Amino acid sequence: MADSCPGESTDPRLFTDIAGMLLDTTGESAEWASGISPNARLEGDLRMESVELVALGESLRDRYGDRVDLPAFVAGLDLDGLIGLTVGDLVSYVARQTAA
Amino acid sequence: MSRFLFVVPPLVGHVNPALGIAQALARNGHEVAWTGSELSLRPLLGADATVFPTGTRLHRPQADCGLAALKSLWTRFVVPFARFTLPAVDKAVVAYEPDVVVVDQHTPTGAAVAHRHGLPWATLACSTIELARPYRGLPKVEAWMRDLLLTLWTDAGLPEADWHDQRFSPHLVLACAIRELLGDNTFPDHVKLIGPPLADRPGRDFDLGLLDLNRRRVLVSTGTLADDVADGFHARVLRALEPLADRVQAILVAPPEAVPAPPPNVLVVPSVPMLRLLPHLDAVVSHGGLGTVNEALAHGVPLVVAPIRHDQPINAARVASAGAGVRVSFARVGPDALRDAISTVLDDPSYRAAAARLRDSITAAGGATVAARHLERLARNGSDRVSAAVRQRGNG
Numbered sequence: 127m128a129d130s131c132p133g134e135s136t137d138p139r140l141f142t143d144i145a146g147m148l149l150d151t152t153g154e155s156a157e158w159a160s161g162i163s164p165n166a167r168l169e170g171d172l173r174m175e176s177v178e179l180v181a182l183g184e185s186l187r188d189r190y191g192d193r194v195d196l197p198a199f200v201a202g203l204d205l206d207g208l209i210g211l212t213v214g215d216l217v218s219y220v221a222r223q224t225a226a
Numbered sequence: 227m228s229r230f231l232f233v234v235p236p237l238v239g240h241v242n243p244a245l246g247i248a249q250a251l252a253r254n255g256h257e258v259a260w261t262g263s264e265l266s267l268r269p270l271l272g273a274d275a276t277v278f279p280t281g282t283r284l285h286r287p288q289a290d291c292g293l294a295a296l297k298s299l300w301t302r303f304v305v306p307f308a309r310f311t312l313p314a315v316d317k318a319v320v321a322y323e324p325d326v327v328v329v330d331q332h333t334p335t336g337a338a339v340a341h342r343h344g345l346p347w348a349t350l351a352c353s354t355i356e357l358a359r360p361y362r363g364l365p366k367v368e369a370w371m372r373d374l375l376l377t378l379w380t381d382a383g384l385p386e387a388d389w390h391d392q393r394f395s396p397h398l399v400l401a402c403a404i405r406e407l408l409g410d411n412t413f414p415d416h417v418k419l420i421g422p423p424l425a426d427r428p429g430r431d432f433d434l435g436l437l438d439l440n441r442r443r444v445l446v447s448t449g450t451l452a453d454d455v456a457d458g459f460h461a462r463v464l465r466a467l468e469p470l471a472d473r474v475q476a477i478l479v480a481p482p483e484a485v486p487a488p489p490p491n492v493l494v495v496p497s498v499p500m501l502r503l504l505p506h507l508d509a510v511v512s513h514g515g516l517g518t519v520n521e522a523l524a525h526g527v528p529l530v531v532a533p534i535r536h537d538q539p540i541n542a543a544r545v546a547s548a549g550a551g552v553r554v555s556f557a558r559v560g561p562d563a564l565r566d567a568i569s570t571v572l573d574d575p576s577y578r579a580a581a582a583r584l585r586d587s588i589t590a591a592g593g594a595t596v597a598a599r600h601l602e603r604l605a606r607n608g609s610d611r612v613s614a615a616v617r618q619r620g621n622g
Contacts, residue, residue: 152555152558154558155560158558169291169292169294170291170292173555173557173558175539175555176292176539177539200364201363201364201365201366202366203364203366204366204367204370205296205297205366206297208293208364208367209292209294209297
């Protein structure tokens with residue numbers, strides 16, 4: 127998506143945390159989780175379904191507080207932004223919302 | 227006697243429900259005609275049906291899931307098909323002079339043409355996706371679709387000020403779903419939840435003697451549009467079924483050459499007469515297309531639903547929350563989880579009981595008979611209402 131520049135680095139600890147939440151949300155195997163990378167698209171690569179995104183949004187809010195509002199974040203995205211939404215985009219969003 | 231023109235896309239899951247309603251109208255003495263791709267419609271409607279052909283425009287096969295599938299459905303099929311068929315649909319309306327135009331939700335051209343000629347039109351919703359509004363939390367996605375529809379409208383030469391969402395007739399919306407499949411959405415009074423309008427369809431051969439009455443019988447079908455992704459799923463289903471051989475017989479709908487060496491408890495057939503087979507089944511494993519879900523539930527048969535795209539995730543979620551089935555991930559579910567899901571719906575009687583409750587709801591919704599009654603009322607009153615609306619606008 128547009129506001130995640132290729133040069134932007136992904137905070138590795140935040141990435142690991144969020145990858146763990148993706149695993150919990152989908153109830154998948156560790157083998158599946160090994161395919162989670164910052165470039166993995168939530169929909170096209172990880173095959174996340176909308177119900178799983180809702181559950182993920184709740185986990186993110188519980189962990190990082192009300193400023194991490196996944197429904198509000200995705201509501202601001204257009205169709206192509208949503209189709210291309212990656213794990214890295216999610217990590218950057220959480221980093222922005224929890225900074226300072 | 228009234229005349230009804232059906233505007234439909236070349237998709238089996240959309241033509242079959244329309245056919246059920248058309249048969250009910252014909253039984254009541256009305257005339258019915260069709261406009262669409264004759265190549266696709268003729269085998270489904272039979273030699274006697276009146277078809278005003280629009281020509282056939284090849285569209286790319288479906289792919290993707292989620293929002294990528296939504297984008298591809300609209301930009302590669304709904305919009306180009308609407309543009310391509312506009313002149314032919316207009317000609318069909320002029321030639322046939324219908325009292326009511328019945329417009330599939332994914333052939334928006336029918337709505338524009340009906341409006342152009344001042345005719346009352348009814349929407350036929352053969353999918354839950356527009357009514358359940360899964361993208362209500364994604365305003366830019368809903369706006370994107372509104373823009374596509376508005377552009378089709380104005381490109382058809384209609385004034386922007388007159389625009390009406392082509393997916394929802396202001397006169398009558400016939401939804402081929404029961405309340406239990408549409409969640410807690412509220413609808414205006416002119417939206418009628420008729421359930422599945424089951425049609426007498428030209429029979430395909432299936433020897434019921436092949437069924438093993440000493441085992442539970444499970445149908446596995448991923449519908450008519452999932453060929454691109456079905457193979458991997460079928461392989462997992464076969465591995466799931468193998469250890470159940472002593473107690474489960476499966477009928478897998480697939481091209482036999484795609485499954486060269488099925489286990490002995492699996493019959494592979496290219497297609498089945500669903501309505502004839504369903505009374506003999508204990509469970510259906512499906513991608514969750516509304517047609518298959520409706521037909522299984524109309525027979526009180528519980529489901530394992532592995533949704534791929536479009537309204538299938540909605541249908542899967544509603545079947546699961548009604549207790550009439552188990553939802554699994556089409557892309558990710560492995561053989562063990564699939565076997566668990568199949569065993570669960572077969573062994574836990576609560577699933578069959580919930581499916582029986584939904585069957586009763588479907589019976590009460592009335593299907594094709596009730597749809598025909600609503601359409602007859604629209605034919606009687608509709609033209610008055612439309613001319614009143616036009617007069618109103620003229621005065622305003």
